[in-house]
Amino acid sequence: MAPEIVLKKDYSGFAADVWSMGVVLHLMLTGTYPFKGSTERELYLKIVKGVFVMPDSVPSDARRLV
DSSP states (O other), X not given: OOHHHHTTOOOOHHHHHHHHXXXXXXXXXXXXXXXXXXXXXXXXHHHHHTOOOOOTTSOHHHHHHO
């Protein structure tokens, strides 16, 4: 879910879809989701903050795309 959806704000469907494509791309490149939490609340907080780690094995061009 895009951060604006998590926050229950109005959102652009296009922008939310682009954000979701970034999540899918991260999954394809690393084999893991960019945001993880042991509870739904923890997961949503991480999504809203937007902080995630890309392994060093991901090429720089792919990092920029994500």
